[in-house]
Amino acid sequence: MKMKWEKTDKKSDMARATGLGSAGDGTHHWMAQRVSAIALVPLVFWALWSVVNLVGADHAAFTEWLSAPINAILMILFIVTTFYHAVLGNQVVIEDYVHCECLKIAKLIGQKLFFAALGVACAFSILQIAL
DSSP: OOOTTSOSSOOOHHHHHTTTSOOSOHHHHHHHHHHHHHHHHHHHHHHHHHHHHTTTOOHHHHHHHHHSHHHHHHHHHHHHHHHHHHHHHHHHHHHHHOOOHHHHHHHHHHHHHHHHHHHHHHHHHHHHHHO
């Protein structure tokens, strides 16, 4: 007769634990979120500095400012990095708090499509003004 604490199968501890742990994607997601946050620090300072310097400027002055290659490139980097960071952050919230699996998948796909479309629209607008 086996006692309660005795193992009933012949598998090792590692074999029993395989497939029960992390999906292996958490470290990459965590690192991508930190890297995008670090990239946003100088971009946010640049954006704030630019907005302060453009206070009171008319449409022509803003268009001329955005037509400068460095400003257009930095604005596109700011938009893309911001939306990427937002996607990563929202993904964590959805994965943690939405418990219905089909709703979770729909929300994850929907938010990625939404931010991708918004990012493309912003980049197109910036390029249209810059070029």
